[in-house]
Amino acid sequence: MEKRLFVRGNEAVCLGAIEAGCRHYFGYPITPQNDIPEFMSRELPRIDGVFIQAESEIAAINMVMGAAATGNRAMTSSSSPGISLKMEAISFMACMELPCLIVNISRSGPGLGGIDASQGDYFQAVKAGGHGGYHILVLAPSSIQEMYDLTMLAFDLSEIYRIPAMILGDAVVGQMKEPLIPHPRPDTELPEKTWALRGKGDGEQRIIKSLYLGDGELEAQNWKLHSKYQALKDNETRWEEFETATASLLVTAFGSAARIAKTAVMMAREEGLKVGLLRPITLFPFPAEAYAAATQQCKKVLDIELNTGQMLEDVKLSVTRDTDVFFYGRPSGTGSLPTPEELLEQIRRHCS
Amino acid sequence: MEKRLFVRGNEAVCLGAIEAGCRHYFGYPITPQNDIPEFMSRELPRIDGVFIQAESEIAAINMVMGAAATGNRAMTSSSSPGISLKMEAISFMACMELPCLIVNISRSGPGLGGIDASQGDYFQAVKAGGHGGYHILVLAPSSIQEMYDLTMLAFDLSEIYRIPAMILGDAVVGQMKEPLIPHPRPDTELPEKTWALRGKGDGEQRIIKSLYLGDGELEAQNWKLHSKYQALKDNETRWEEFETATASLLVTAFGSAARIAKTAVMMAREEGLKVGLLRPITLFPFPAEAYAAATQQCKKVLDIELNTGQMLEDVKLSVTRDTDVFFYGRPSGTGSLPTPEELLEQIRRHCS
Amino acid sequence: MQQVFKRPLSLKDVQTHFCPGCHHGTVHRMVAKALDEYDLQKRTIGVASIGCSVFLYSYFDIDVIESPHGRAPAVATGVKRAKPDSFVFTYQGDGDLAAIGTGEIIHAANRGENISVIFVNNTTYGMTGGQMAPTTLLGQRTSTSPYGRSLENEGAPIRVTELLTNLEGVSFAARVAVNNAKNLMDAKKQIKKAFRYQVEKKGFSFVEVLAACPTNWGMTPIKANERVGTELSDYFKLGVFKNVANL
Amino acid sequence: MQQVFKRPLSLKDVQTHFCPGCHHGTVHRMVAKALDEYDLQKRTIGVASIGCSVFLYSYFDIDVIESPHGRAPAVATGVKRAKPDSFVFTYQGDGDLAAIGTGEIIHAANRGENISVIFVNNTTYGMTGGQMAPTTLLGQRTSTSPYGRSLENEGAPIRVTELLTNLEGVSFAARVAVNNAKNLMDAKKQIKKAFRYQVEKKGFSFVEVLAACPTNWGMTPIKANERVGTELSDYFKLGVFKNVANL
Amino acid sequence: MARIEIDEQRCKGCGLCTIICPKQLIILCSKVNNLGYTVAVFDPSAINCTGCTLCAEICPDVAIKVFK
Amino acid sequence: MARIEIDEQRCKGCGLCTIICPKQLIILCSKVNNLGYTVAVFDPSAINCTGCTLCAEICPDVAIKVFK
Amino acid sequence: MRYDLFISGFGGQGALLAGTVLSYAAIVEGKNVSYLPSYGPEKRGGAAMCTVVITDGDVGSPVIGKPSAAIFLNQISLDKYGSKIKPGGICIINSSLVDSTAFNRPDVETILVPMNDIAMQLGDPRIANMVALGAYASKSGAIEITSFEAALKEALPERNHKFIPANILAIEAGFKLGRGSSSLAAPEVIAQN
Amino acid sequence: MRYDLFISGFGGQGALLAGTVLSYAAIVEGKNVSYLPSYGPEKRGGAAMCTVVITDGDVGSPVIGKPSAAIFLNQISLDKYGSKIKPGGICIINSSLVDSTAFNRPDVETILVPMNDIAMQLGDPRIANMVALGAYASKSGAIEITSFEAALKEALPERNHKFIPANILAIEAGFKLGRGSSSLAAPEVIAQN
Numbered sequence A, B: 001m002e003k004r005l006f007v008r009g010n011e012a013v014c015l016g017a018i019e020a021g022c023r024h025y026f027g028y029p030i031t032p033q034n035d036i037p038e039f040m041s042r043e044l045p046r047i048d049g050v051f052i053q054a055e056s057e058i059a060a061i062n063m064v065m066g067a068a069a070t071g072n073r074a075m076t077s078s079s080s081p082g083i084s085l086k087m088e089a090i091s092f093m094a095c096m097e098l099p100c101l102i103v104n105i106s107r108s109g110p111g112l113g114g115i116d117a118s119q120g121d122y123f124q125a126v127k128a129g130g131h132g133g134y135h136i137l138v139l140a141p142s143s144i145q146e147m148y149d150l151t152m153l154a155f156d157l158s159e160i161y162r163i164p165a166m167i168l169g170d171a172v173v174g175q176m177k178e179p180l181i182p183h184p185r186p187d188t189e190l191p192e193k194t195w196a197l198r199g200k201g202d203g204e205q206r207i208i209k210s211l212y213l214g215d216g217e218l219e220a221q222n223w224k225l226h227s228k229y230q231a232l233k234d235n236e237t238r239w240e241e242f243e244t245a246t247a248s249l250l251v252t253a254f255g256s257a258a259r260i261a262k263t264a265v266m267m268a269r270e271e272g273l274k275v276g277l278l279r280p281i282t283l284f285p286f287p288a289e290a291y292a293a294a295t296q297q298c299k300k301v302l303d304i305e306l307n308t309g310q311m312l313e314d315v316k317l318s319v320t321r322d323t324d325v326f327f328y329g330r331p332s333g334t335g336s337l338p339t340p341e342e343l344l345e346q347i348r349r350h351c352s
Numbered sequence C, D: 001m002q003q004v005f006k007r008p009l010s011l012k013d014v015q016t017h018f019c020p021g022c023h024h025g026t027v028h029r030m031v032a033k034a035l036d037e038y039d040l041q042k043r044t045i046g047v048a049s050i051g052c053s054v055f056l057y058s059y060f061d062i063d064v065i066e067s068p069h070g071r072a073p074a075v076a077t078g079v080k081r082a083k084p085d086s087f088v089f090t091y092q093g094d095g096d097l098a099a100i101g102t103g104e105i106i107h108a109a110n111r112g113e114n115i116s117v118i119f120v121n122n123t124t125y126g127m128t129g130g131q132m133a134p135t136t137l138l139g140q141r142t143s144t145s146p147y148g149r150s151l152e153n154e155g156a157p158i159r160v161t162e163l164l165t166n167l168e169g170v171s172f173a174a175r176v177a178v179n180n181a182k183n184l185m186d187a188k189k190q191i192k193k194a195f196r197y198q199v200e201k202k203g204f205s206f207v208e209v210l211a212a213c214p215t216n217w218g219m220t221p222i223k224a225n226e227r228v229g230t231e232l233s234d235y236f237k238l239g240v241f242k243n244v245a246n247l
Numbered sequence E, F: 001m002a003r004i005e006i007d008e009q010r011c012k013g014c015g016l017c018t019i020i021c022p023k024q025l026i027i028l029c030s031k032v033n034n035l036g037y038t039v040a041v042f043d044p045s046a047i048n049c050t051g052c053t054l055c056a057e058i059c060p061d062v063a064i065k066v067f068k
Numbered sequence G, H: 001m002r003y004d005l006f007i008s009g010f011g012g013q014g015a016l017l018a019g020t021v022l023s024y025a026a027i028v029e030g031k032n033v034s035y036l037p038s039y040g041p042e043k044r045g046g047a048a049m050c051t052v053v054i055t056d057g058d059v060g061s062p063v064i065g066k067p068s069a070a071i072f073l074n075q076i077s078l079d080k081y082g083s084k085i086k087p088g089g090i091c092i093i094n095s096s097l098v099d100s101t102a103f104n105r106p107d108v109e110t111i112l113v114p115m116n117d118i119a120m121q122l123g124d125p126r127i128a129n130m131v132a133l134g135a136y137a138s139k140s141g142a143i144e145i146t147s148f149e150a151a152l153k154e155a156l157p158e159r160n161h162k163f164i165p166a167n168i169l170a171i172e173a174g175f176k177l178g179r180g181s182s183s184l185a186a187p188e189v190i191a192q193n
């Protein structure tokens, strides 16, 4: 058996990032993701990397912008309020087409809210919290192994598509520990960074910018981004299915909620209920086709989220027209995590 | 005939705000909304109001938070990148249930983008650009008169529902001039501000906060907010319909795009095409019922936006199940405003 | 026999969540006492920041608004401008005020906003678990400067009080500590003075309090209290740095 | 006959969008010249800010990254830390650097980031149409201080260079102007010195240039140029305020 | 003659009062309160308390009352 | 003897060169260039230009070349 | 009736003021109007354009794809936007600064007006824009010439009211030119169809 | 098999460390495990809780609504969470600090373990949590007692490995108590059904 580490999700992200070759971390403290800067401040200096605790989340993401512009893998991490502060710069980087990794170990909100797990930031992550209607790649791990694997994947896809990437976790997947099997970074072929700033040397000047004032230029850039998003939808959606083939109720949930839901689905199956689980792994691009396929037969969907209904909209937009989508939400906050038993109860209601 | 002023949309917002009793403006320069701080810096001191040019958009919205907390009508204005910076504080105010007005005379993005009209900020405004999945009231004027009227309405609704309100305009409605008929603020009954800070005096301590750590408290606050949103959906949706009763193609657009679309619809009608226009005035709450009603008969919808497709999702979620929704977008930027002729062409395509 | 030391009226009679030996408790009491002495409780609006002092409203019996991390001076500006007859103070930690809130504090000070700022400098981010702050001393190990803060990589600790004295809007700026008898008496005095300046509409007044965070310093309360008088006071000199009344 | 004054290599031979008499043009040329003199063009990464100088990449023949308003020092930090062998400078206006970017400039300076900052202070937000800036002089009318900036409401203009000299990470800080023969020569010298300090890895170097914005000042170029030498230089004293090499 | 009262339930046993008392009249005892803290106690037999209030001034938990 | 060349198409007619020239060899003429600016001209008959380059140093538009 | 006009020039040539004055004139006549300005990024010397729509009813789109009339104050404008005019529309060109030989739109009525020259003759180069306005008023019939005085009073700040007479003269000069009945610089006025 | 355990106490009582050690023991045995901590807002003296799930297969939910076993290190924990234990489950109470007279769950197997007293007897008050762990191991059968030594090596930093023998003693003491076979403080061990 391979060596298994036993680490928190936050640490798994760091291990994944370092394995992926990321040597530039810029961040600012905020619960529940402090393990990330703490880990990086300890490990990066040992491998000639750069760790800077910035003066703010805004400074941190702008440092990422600068480091990423040189073609280096760079990342930041924060949690909900801190991520909100990064919206302007993320919009810039989306337009500049700069690869980078932003980790949101989200907490409960809105406002200062609390430090417990929640999925209140789905809209912000997936529907362009910043101005201008861009998108970023959003991956939602639901295990410690995925925190590691998807971090590596995020860096690769981010470079291939020249798009900022986000790991959207929460206090559960961030602070939970599980065994992790580390493995080397996959040998993905990556495009040459012909855009990276390096000092022009004897070459052509390179510019990284988001201002487009020439007639039609900005519109063209928007359509260019749009087609990139389309390519992501065509090629990079990822999801997990569990017992969906024979389901007459399709439960869907992402991230930590999906973990709880999965146990509920298993319990329901033990009771003989025909239930399956569809867990999107990429939130953007959203695996719409998986929902369309699954709802060819199964006409009832129960969406479970740790909020008052956000992914719900994407689910509704993805299912076949005659499918009914129901929602069960436990938004935010101390003492509000649903239990498998509770979700089982919901499943039972919709199966009867 | 009443006296008609001839003012820019940005000035109409100021006139509306002052008529609505707003005496506290905090802002930061950004094109294309500079007329607003400039107007306010000139007029507010004359009527014992407060104008502060803050050190940043973030400081400005936080000053609004402070002023609003005392029960005073307070506002800020900015444009897309500046609005992105306010996301954290807006999330706070949503949770704190503080009334206020935020004006976004949006520009083209993402990133620095350009200063032309665009509707790229729909998602940000309507789907909670900040963390935690709150909503704010979003009104989308499409004429100078509406810039004035809806500003007043925004203040009233904001207080009645204790929710931050946004006027979502763009460079067209912000800088365009049209005749404006000023009128006194409507005599709306407003709830007493029993929450406003004033120094406790001999009364009970009052607290304005968004931190909830007690078991279940934050979840309760989220559901409270949710039911407020439901109440807004039930009672406060507003929209305009034009020739919809006999339409077999329903064009839909908001704000400045709706102005252009309306002319296109008129031209199409002149050609004998059965086209109507549905223009949402409240973007949140979205007038879903209007779409549902209109698509009882009319099974084709053409959504037109100055972006690559945002309101589109809300339209799809609102129409009857067997309605087909098409999209025509002209995102962002210099030289990219669609013309009526161009939209007419699209209408023709979908009518054939 | 008379009771010669009492809990201030403006301070609620409740247990705090602070760690043993945390100076936030002491500073809370002093601020409450100063409010009492000028009879300000009834017209005070406190502005809480994000940090271990976020629960200001749980401990002070006054109206309070919470502000986003670092933005207390902007929130206080809004409050004061909208309600000039109220007494407005912010209570901020060094992470809050000297890092993310740099812009807000400098500009509120520069505008000469007629507010008072209590700045509790414990050289670390207390609430989030002891990360490096802009005021962390050179060599100090924290959870994000595990090898000690270095001049080369992180720069020198910022002396906020000295920095602010450059701004004309500042009427009063002092640095105090609450670690021994003499400093306690002085701290009380300067906090009162800062508050009086606001009452007298002299503009922005500022008191930095050097404070112990035994938990994140990994020290006993007594050792931590000592460190305030040694390492901290060595680098962050105590004293009144600006006082317009003295001009 | 020899050509004794040429366009610098690092400056493209194109028309600028600047208004007649705008000092941005002059400063651009000087910066380009300094890059040429130390042979830096090929390894320079310029960091543009948001303001009338946003088109840095259109005029300089070097690699450039644009940064969000006020954040150039943070972006430059990322660039420099990731590519320590590159020469990195930011070029920022007074709105950009002294208002929204206060936190970024102070902390980059305090960390002693080995970058150079060219700070063009024209006492107004040029690009957005002449609003009040943190450096707007008292009494100066702008589009958002139509009755003149007042000490009471807006506070005094901020002297950024003086403020930054308090921070240990700063190796060099000077204020220059480009309005007359003497100042032009001095400005060239100080900009070069600032760049040399970065090359020598001495840490953060900073040059503030007092500049005319004839358009938003509502003055002819000649009058605006004069105002730099009078009103501006009266309040913002020219000189070298910090120079570690002198210590 | 003066004396102090320490509120056992509020005391967190930080010991700051014990070091500041010029007469050394306060010690940490082995008693654990509801919160699990080893609390400070005033020497019940003390006759030389001056009521200087220093112990109360330094107590971060406002656990001390002084009488004089 | 020295002389300067002013690039008419680059000149924006700001006049700064006219005030800095110690010999007053430059004036704004009434000629309007492609951009609509009234441009500066060097006195073609000037013999006392020292090639001091001041005019070029102050020119914000790098419109002046100096020869010596 | 529904009229729309596109005006374009350098910043400083008064394209925006002309649009504003026209709008006020429409308001004076009790009509509906929308005025939509747009600029280039330059503070000085950049492009400045506006579109004015005048109607009795609902204005509808303030954006006009193919304007039925256009005024071009400088060369760049004509070169860039000349092709947009609606067939059968009106094109008013500032012949003082613009070379229209390459402008080939036989399907529009083109009027060459030496605006700057006329303005100079009237003693104030800044009123070239008003000459254009007069020409438009006469050619289009969108506005009564008598409405401009009241319009100028609204459009100009009090301190500039002293210039109103000169502006009126310029409008009248343009108006006559539009009618083809001016004695001023008449030889240059060519109406092409 | 599938085991889950909820541990709760004051910060500082070692609830989280106990959970971690148990998790490592499961890993040593080649099982799957999830460990989910949670805290109150206080830095010192607040609540600290964790949930450990041990399985051969897919862990599924790391959140457990009704744990099949729980360890309560202090009074507040028992009062707040005692009712959550699954009927038929195991409840291990630190009788050194907790008064369980009001705890009325005849449907769970309750074991009173004087953890602090035992730890004191073993010479180190900090190992009370390990006593609890031993009791859990014996009662639940989730983990072999032999797995703990390796687990402690993984869970504790190198510099604390010198405390491992004491920890093992504590685990063994608890284990015996769980079996009802201890001589240590035996009279206090009551198994209720």
Ligand SMILES: Cc1ncc(C[n+]2csc(CCOP(=O)(O)OP(=O)(O)O)c2C)c(N)n1
Residues within 6 Å of the ligand: A028, A029, A030, A031, A057, A081, A082, A085, C050, C051, C052, C053, C069, C092, C093, C094, C095, C096, C097, C120, C122, C124, C125, C126, C127, C128, C133
């Ligand atoms: C925008 C944002 N960023 C980060 C945080 C996390 N956070 C909470 S308190 C705090 C700093 C606490 O340090 P300090 O201000 O020094 O106060 P102390 O706890 O030391 O008294 C931080 C970074 C937050 N709540 N919001």
Ligand SMILES: Cc1ncc(C[n+]2csc(CCOP(=O)(O)OP(=O)(O)O)c2C)c(N)n1
Residues within 6 Å of the ligand: B028, B029, B030, B031, B057, B081, B082, B085, D050, D051, D052, D053, D069, D092, D093, D094, D095, D096, D097, D120, D122, D124, D125, D126, D127, D128, D133
């Ligand atoms: C976040 C954000 N806020 C505001 C703006 C608008 N804006 C553009 S340039 C500028 C300031 C220009 O002033 P300054 O930095 O002094 O440069 P100058 O033009 O005077 O050289 C502002 C506020 C913006 N682009 N982004």
Ligand code: SF4
Residues within 6 Å of the ligand: C017, C018, C019, C021, C022, C023, C024, C052, C122, C126, C127, C212, C213, C214, C215, C216, H043, H044
């Ligand atoms: S963590 Fe530090 S600052 Fe916070 S309460 Fe504890 S001792 Fe005080």
Ligand code: SF4
Residues within 6 Å of the ligand: D017, D018, D019, D021, D022, D023, D024, D052, D122, D126, D127, D212, D213, D214, D215, D216, G043, G044
């Ligand atoms: S507006 Fe001012 S700063 Fe900007 S280019 Fe013109 S003169 Fe220069």
Ligand code: SF4
Residues within 6 Å of the ligand: E002, E003, E004, E020, E021, E022, E023, E024, E025, E026, E048, E049, E050, E051, E052, E053, E054, E055, E056, E066
């Ligand atoms: S009042 Fe003074 S003397 Fe008495 S116990 Fe307290 S510190 Fe000691």
Ligand code: SF4
Residues within 6 Å of the ligand: C021, E006, E010, E011, E012, E013, E014, E015, E016, E017, E018, E039, E040, E058, E059, E060, E061, E062, E063, E064
């Ligand atoms: S100072 Fe207060 S809390 Fe600390 S030991 Fe003394 S009485 Fe207890």
Ligand code: SF4
Residues within 6 Å of the ligand: F002, F003, F004, F020, F021, F022, F023, F024, F025, F026, F048, F049, F050, F051, F052, F053, F054, F055, F056, F066
């Ligand atoms: S080089 Fe000197 S002397 Fe010659 S024109 Fe220029 S400024 Fe005058």
Ligand code: SF4
Residues within 6 Å of the ligand: D021, F006, F010, F011, F012, F013, F014, F015, F016, F017, F018, F039, F040, F058, F059, F060, F061, F062, F063, F064
């Ligand atoms: S300084 Fe340059 S731009 Fe100005 S007038 Fe002289 S040559 Fe022309």
Ligand SMILES: [Mg+2]
Residues within 6 Å of the ligand: C051, C093, C094, C095, C120, C121, C122, C123, C124, C125, C126, C133
């Ligand atoms: Mg601190």
Ligand SMILES: [Mg+2]
Residues within 6 Å of the ligand: D051, D093, D094, D095, D120, D121, D122, D123, D124, D125, D126, D133
């Ligand atoms: Mg400026």
